[in-house]
Amino acid sequence: MSDANHSNPLEIEITEPSRLNEQAAAALVIAGALVAVADRRVSPVERDEVISFIRDRDLAPHIGDDRLTAMFDELAERLEQPDFANVVIDTLRPVSDLALASHLMDLSERVAAADEDVHPHEVQAIKLLRLLTLVLPRAKQVPSGAVRADKPAASAG
Template sequence: MPDRDLSPILGEITDPSSLHEQAAAALVIAGALVAVADRRVASVERDEVIRFIRDRALAPHIDEQRLEAMFDELADRLDRPDFANVVIDTLRPVSDLAIASHLVDLSERVAAADDDVHPHEVQAIKLLRLLTLVLPRAKPVTARRVSDQQPVSGDTT
């Protein structure tokens, strides 16, 4: 595997603890997925993603240039054979946040941005709806006392 595939890409989340970056990436991937669905990304589609995020103050800490770079890079990654993994891996960290409705709203706005809703864009929106319903939610981790743990069968402790 070439080294370029292992280094962080422009727009990639390099700090997994950055929930704000992850939420912004999830919004951007939703828009990018619809934008690439018809095999041509119009600048008006990218502009709609940025406008949607800005108008709703969903990522006020991230500047427009950063959002544009994220969109361009994620749109490029969605053009690769492993695009489904890219979408799932980008959405999974924020699956327990209340942004699911924003993802679907954003995807619908992007589909309509170029005044031509392609059937593949409709399919991408349906996929996003499905993913927002079925992605595993983050599970809270609770500490258990050692005395609370059940012995495994055959365990003599």
């Protein structure tokens, strides 16, 4: 198995600073997907809850339902892999300085209740998200052209 076959296709999209809507949507989707996979059975009603939540609050107006659905399915699948924690952290980090924490928590609680059975592992996933929103390192804003790979940042001419 090569890394190329198992790399996250969203990685390029969600790390580009010009894609703030995509990054925020991915953060919301990962929160819902983490709770959905916590009990080992992802219900369509849980995915629908994620999309409804994002739509009802107009949190990703430029991203279509088909894209959100695909994003959910892809991230839910990635969360079943051993490196799921890295997937969550890497998805949340780019938007950690945005005011999404309350939305992430509200969404995760709604997803847990969506199938009318809040599993103890879903509660643990919500606690993990709460912790991550409190302690995740903030994304650093770097002006374009400010850092060059061929020149050390400390040298000042």
